[in-house]
Amino acid sequence: MDSDVEIAVRAAEAACEVLRAAFRGPAEHYAKEGDDFATQADIGAEQAILAVISAARPNDRFIAEESGRSGTSHGDRVWLIDPLCGTRNFAAGIPEVAVNIALRVANFLDIAVVADPFSGEIFWTAGTGAFARHGGVDQVLTPRADSKLVDIDVDPPYPNRGTFSAGRLFDDERFMTRFHPRVLSTTLALAWVAAGRRAAYLTDGDFWDNVHFSSGIALCRAAGCRVTGLAGEDVLAGAHGLVAAADAATHERLLEIIARQAVTDR
Numbered sequence: 049m050d051s052d053v054e055i056a057v058r059a060a061e062a063a064c065e066v067l068r069a070a071f072r073g074p075a076e077h078y079a080k081e082g083d084d085f086a087t088q089a090d091i092g093a094e095q096a097i098l099a100v101i102s103a104a105r106p107n108d109r110f111i112a113e114e115s116g117r118s119g120t121s122h123g124d125r126v127w128l129i130d131p132l133c134g135t136r137n138f139a140a141g142i143p144e145v146a147v148n149i150a151l152r153v154a155n156f157l158d159i160a161v162v163a164d165p166f167s168g169e170i171f172w173t174a175g176t177g178a179f180a181r182h183g184g185v186d187q188v189l190t191p192r193a194d195s196k197l198v199d200i201d202v203d204p205p206y207p208n209r210g211t212f213s214a215g216r217l218f219d220d221e222r223f224m225t226r227f228h229p230r231v232l233s234t235t236l237a238l239a240w241v242a243a244g245r246r247a248a249y250l251t252d253g254d255f256w257d258n259v260h261f262s263s264g265i266a267l268c269r270a271a272g273c274r275v276t277g278l279a280g281e282d283v284l285a286g287a288h289g290l291v292a293a294a295d296a297a298t299h300e301r302l303l304e305i306i307a308r309q310a311v312t313d314r
Contacts, residue, residue: 093131134234160266178271191294192244201251238264254287274299
C-alpha cells in the first residue's frame with residue numbers, strides 16, 4: 049500500500065499537470081466572496097487531487113479550497129487542499145504559484161506537500177525531515193537566514209490589525225534596516241523558508257485547518273524552522289498570525305519588532 053506522503057505527491061503531480069496545461073491560456077473567472085475569484089485551472093487541479101486521494105483513501109475527509117468539505121462525516125483523518133495558491137499570479141501569467149496538500153490526523157499535522165508546477169520541485173515531509181524532489185531525486189531542506197529576505201503576505205483578512213500590520217511593517221525602520229522585504233503573493237514562499245531561500249515569512253490570519261498554509265507550516269516545522277504566531281504562541285491556537293523563520297535568532301528579532309509595533313500603536 050502506498051504511504052500517505054506518496055499519495056499526496058502523486059496528487060500534487062496530477063494538479064501540476066493541469067496547471068501547466070492551462071497556464072497563459074484563456075482564464076475564465078468564477079466569482080467568490082468580495083473580489084476573490086477562481087479559474088477553471090483551480091477547479092481542474094482540485095478535481096485531479098481529489099480523484100487521486102479519494103481513490104487511495106476512500107474513508108478520509110477533505111477540506112478543499114473550491115469545493116469545501118466532502119468525504120466521510122466522521123474519522124480523524126482530514127486532507128487540506130489548496131489546488132492553486134497564487135490564483136491572481138496565475139491568471140496574470142506569472143508562474144509563482146503552489147499546490148498545497150496536507151494531512152491532519154487528529155491534532156497532528158505531519159504529512160505535507162508543496163509543489164511548484166513550473167520549477168518541477170516538490171517539497172514534502174512525512175513528519176521527520178523535509179525534502180525537495182526534483183527529477184526523482186530528493187534533497188534534504190536546510191533553512192538559512194543569511195539572505196535576510198523576508199516574505200510578507202499583505203492579503204486580507206487582518207484579524208490582528210490593531211497590533212500588527214504588514215503595511216506598517218514596510219515603513220518600520222527597525223525592520224527595514226535589518227531585513228529585505230519581498231512579496232511573492234503565494235505560500236510557495238513558506239517552502240522557500242524551509243529550503244533556505246527566504247529568511248522568514250510573515251502574515252496575519254487564522255491557521256487552524258487553513259488550506260493555504262497548513263502544508264507550508266508542516267514543511268517548515270519538519271525542516272527545523274521556528275514557527276509561531278505573531279506573539280510567539282502556537283500558530284494553530286487561533287487567529288494570531290504566522291511567523292516562520294529559518295533560525296531562532298531571526299525569529300526572535302522579528303517578534304521584537306512586531307511587539308514594538310503593537311506598543312507604538314497603543
